[in-house]
Amino acid sequence: MFWFEDVPMNERVILGEYTFTQENIIAFATKFDPQPFHTDPEAAKHTAFKGQVASGWHTLTAWIKLMIEYREKMTHILGEDMPNRSAVSPGLRQVRWHLPVRPNTTLIYDFTTTAKKDWPSRPQLGLVERACDARTADGTLYLSFINLALLKRRPE
Amino acid sequence: MFWFEDVPMNERVILGEYTFTQENIIAFATKFDPQPFHTDPEAAKHTAFKGQVASGWHTLTAWIKLMIEYREKMTHILGEDMPNRSAVSPGLRQVRWHLPVRPNTTLIYDFTTTAKKDWPSRPQLGLVERACDARTADGTLYLSFINLALLKRRPE
Numbered sequence: 513m514f515w516f517e518d519v520p521m522n523e524r525v526i527l528g529e530y531t532f533t534q535e536n537i538i539a540f541a542t543k544f545d546p547q548p549f550h551t552d553p554e555a556a557k558h559t560a561f562k563g564q565v566a567s568g569w570h571t572l573t574a575w576i577k578l579m580i581e582y583r584e585k586m587t588h589i590l591g592e593d594m595p596n597r598s599a600v601s602p603g604l605r606q607v608r609w610h611l612p613v614r615p616n617t618t619l620i621y622d623f624t625t626t627a628k629k630d631w632p633s634r635p636q637l638g639l640v641e642r643a644c645d646a647r648t649a650d651g652t653l654y655l656s657f658i659n660l661a662l663l664k665r666r667p668e
Numbered sequence: 669m670f671w672f673e674d675v676p677m678n679e680r681v682i683l684g685e686y687t688f689t690q691e692n693i694i695a696f697a698t699k700f701d702p703q704p705f706h707t708d709p710e711a712a713k714h715t716a717f718k719g720q721v722a723s724g725w726h727t728l729t730a731w732i733k734l735m736i737e738y739r740e741k742m743t744h745i746l747g748e749d750m751p752n753r754s755a756v757s758p759g760l761r762q763v764r765w766h767l768p769v770r771p772n773t774t775l776i777y778d779f780t781t782t783a784k785k786d787w788p789s790r791p792q793l794g795l796v797e798r799a800c801d802a803r804t805a806d807g808t809l810y811l812s813f814i815n816l817a818l819l820k821r822r823p824e
Binding site for chain 1: 700701702703723724725728729730732733736758759760761762763764765813
């Protein structure tokens, strides 16, 4: 089911959700993005954001964890090691942070495969383009990007 | 010097460097990208990477820390709060991981402003496009992306 050939097009897959809390916003930002509107709820009130917001790199990074968990879960369901476990990503496109993410916001991450392409330099692989979104339960869009991934083709 | 109007075009700025070690590769990946080729040097030998590599999200995230440190340093040099401290980023484009980053690799991060544009919905801001690279000292390119940032314009 998970070889390149089997990836369904235009089907929305829910990866999972992640809740941004005051605590994990501070923990991430202290280490990687130490700006007052992320690390200091009080100082954040006096910035352009008028309050604490999550680092955009935090909202982006949450995706890969959910993607890995999703793949692990599918492996268990399918009863076999997924062939695309060791696939690598050639990159991301059009990363957009649409709205600030406030503490106690839960984002639901999903992706939809929008294109499947040959990868001539490594013919045993195929490229998938995935439109990735993170939204609150009411459908408001906070983050979107396009993920490119190389998946193994079914052996002949 | 750092209002939108003053940002120099096509001038390469060195942000700083970051060394990926076995320890910080494991620490980041355990938390955010728990795949064996990142978290387990021994298991990594039996994956497509033939050894441990840094998470791409780790190499990407290292940039924002260096950008913040650079802005802090410039603030000290200029003796004033930089007007673009609270600038927000509308996004990233064309994030590409060109080569696996092995333990004990030091990447030098730089950026070059390649475009400056009006931002009609918020006329007090201007958009800069920055071509961002991370290379080893011999010039080999490991990571590249385009960062979009909104900077304050000089008050009239």
